[in-house]
Amino acid sequence: MIIKNAEVNGIIKDILLEKCLITKIDNNISGSNFYDAKGDALIPGxxxxxxxxxSTAVAINSVNCGPPDISNEIELIEKLNYPGHGWLRGIGYHHSVAGEIDRCWLDKNGPKRPIKIQHRSGRLWILNSAALKLIGNNKTPDGRLFDDDNSVRYGSEFPxxxxxxxxxxxxxxxxxxxxxxxxxxxxxxxxxxxxxxxxxxxxxxxxxxxxxxxxxxxxxxxxxxxxxxxxxxxxxxxxxxxxxxxxxxxxxxxxxxxxxxxxxxxxxxxxxxxxxxxxxxxxxxxxxxxxxxxxxxxxxxxxxxxxxxxxxxxxxxxxxxxxxxxxxxxxxxxxxxxxxxxxxxxxxxxxxxxxxxxxxxxxxxxxxxxxxxxxxxxxxxxxxxxxxxxxxxxxLCLLNMPWSDARMNLNNIKPRATWIGGELVFNGVN
CATH class of the missing domain: 3.20.20.140 (Metal-dependent hydrolases)
Structure with missing residues (x-):
């Protein structure tokens, strides 16, 4: 593949990708298989x-239970009681929201389904009674499990x-x-x-x-x-x-x-x-x-x-x-x-x-x-x-603007394309 018209270190160049490597950087490289960068910045991946x-993969389908999304007890209770069924997995909890919550708090304020909430430190899980029963834990009456990810895992082993x-x-x-x-x-x-x-x-x-x-x-x-x-x-x-x-x-x-x-x-x-x-x-x-x-x-x-x-x-x-x-x-x-x-x-x-x-x-x-x-x-x-x-x-990563614009607000960058070993793995155009 050829990446044409890419800004590389401030200069517009064509880049030839062959066998996982960058094999040529020059002007006007010819070929039928190309990606037009249109002057946007190309950087290493x-x-x-x-x-x-x-944990990140599982978090995609989890409920955020802490700042900045949730800042107090009322907001947390409302979030936990959104309609749903099966396991409810919460992440990001911090004691500034509702204090040191435990099994009793979840039983009282949460829905009637298994609940497990992870503290944002990553070390603590808080489970309600239904969740403790499913994982076979009858030795932790407060439902607060420290450094015990393996016990908390339930269902599919890996996401x-x-x-x-x-x-x-x-x-x-x-x-x-x-x-x-x-x-x-x-x-x-x-x-x-x-x-x-x-x-x-x-x-x-x-x-x-x-x-x-x-x-x-x-x-x-x-x-x-x-x-x-x-x-x-x-x-x-x-x-x-x-x-x-x-x-x-x-x-x-x-x-x-x-x-x-x-x-x-x-x-x-x-x-x-x-x-x-x-x-x-x-x-x-x-x-x-x-x-x-x-x-x-x-x-x-x-x-x-x-x-x-x-x-x-x-x-x-x-x-x-x-x-x-x-x-x-x-x-x-x-x-x-x-x-x-x-x-x-x-x-x-x-x-x-x-x-x-x-x-x-x-x-x-x-x-x-x-x-x-x-x-x-x-x-x-x-x-x-x-x-x-x-x-x-x-x-490689192709940005959606030249670097002179990108550096002014990095948070506005939305990459157009990503290559790994010369293979296009993300194409924002499509």
Whole structure:
């Protein structure tokens, strides 16, 4: 295929795609199989470096139970009681809506059908009596199940990923990193079977020993953090088995524990910090010293700023979801959505990185810096941004405008077409 009249780095060119690669970039390449870009910008395909595919696929048919869609108890009760039958699955709940709801609250205020609601942290499920009965749980009287996704799963073991894949293609996404900490052999094989075209990197548990799975996901939370000795040994063991680690670090305490353990174990090129949500200058310098990669979520500042202002200590707010400081300090930075806990649209996240909420502008990025967070190589979030050049893999995204217009409002971008390995997987024209 030939992509004609595409803007590549500000210059109109034709691009020849052959055998999964960009084989020629020139003027007036002839051929009958072509796509006319009409002067719009062509960029490398985007990579979401932090996503939960199965959860996101299920969330498509779930009810949003938290901010910004739902802000109080009355709205939540109304939403839960919309007509329907079978399982009701809610997502995104936050205690600011109706407090610490439980089984009794759902039995009283919800419909007479099985209900399970996920807290937006991803760690907590709240079930009503009907749901608890169906999953065979009679040991959790309050219906609040922590870190127990396997017990809550009911019915089909894995969701259909096709609708989600089509949505990701429409954003210009050509690859993802699947970061769910409970990923094991069954999950891995399901992803490999169902995700045919998308470049996918899968991290997970220590028993996920396929050579292609190169990351152990370390996923601990306050207030139940392990000892320094235990997490240090986990890191050492992963490294000894040829794996990198990717550590969940939202709070200051989580990050400090992981950094101390990495320093003790000895970091390995490719080790990652996921989120780094609260990071002061001291911690940024420590991350730089250990030569770690940070994978952040710029979208959360836009999605959750009101909650952060209420819940995060004043002295920590300047350290929330920093971006520019990482780049200025030489820390390698990439981005992912953390969908379904965050918006899966990368253009929304990029706009959020450029136009931060009032009071948080100091960490804003330029449009080009924001875009670069999604151009890192599929299997190396710390690598150099991919470019459109001869010999490169033909993973491409055609925007709906030239870059000079797109950079002024990234949230207005609606890609026209997406190619993976030279194959057209999304065509917005049709």
């Amino acid at each position: 985007l990579h979401d470096h932090h996503i939960h595919l199965n 259909d990923l096709k609708p989600l894949m089509n949505t990701l293609y429409s954003y210009g996404i050509t690859g993802v990193t699947e970061v769910t900490p409970s990923n094991g052999v069954k999950e891995y094989l399901n992803y490999i079977d169902k995700v045919k075209l998308l470049k996918i990197d899968i991290m997970g548990r220590s028993d996920l020993t396929f050579s292609e799975s190169k990351y152990l996901k370390i996923h601990y939370h306050e207030p139940d953090l392990p000892s320094l000795e235990r997490i240090t040994q986990e890191i050492k063991s992963a490294h000894q088995h040829g794996k990198n680690i990717a550590a969940h670090c939202v709070t200051r305490s989580e990050l400090m524990l992981v950094l101390a353990a990495l320093e003790e174990a000895g970091p390995v090129e490719g080790d990652r910090i996921e989120h780094a949500a609260i990071t002061d200058d001291f911690l940024i310098n420590w991350i730089k010293k250990l030569n770690l990669i940070v994978v952040t979520q710029p979208n959360f500042m836009a999605e959750r700023v009101d909650t952060y202002i209420k819940d995060v200590d004043d002295f920590e707010q300047e350290n929330l979801w920093r971006l520019k400081s990482f780049i200025n300090s030489g820390v390698r930075l990439a981005a992912g959505s953390d969908s379904p806990f965050g918006n899966s649209n990368p253009w929304f996240a990029m706009e959020s990185a450029v136009n931060r909420p009032r009071g948080f502008e100091n960490e804003a990025l330029s449009p080009e810096e924001a875009l670069s967070l999604y151009l890192k190589p599929p299997y190396n979030a710390g690598g150099a941004s991919r470019e459109i050049k001869e010999g490169a893999t033909a993973d």
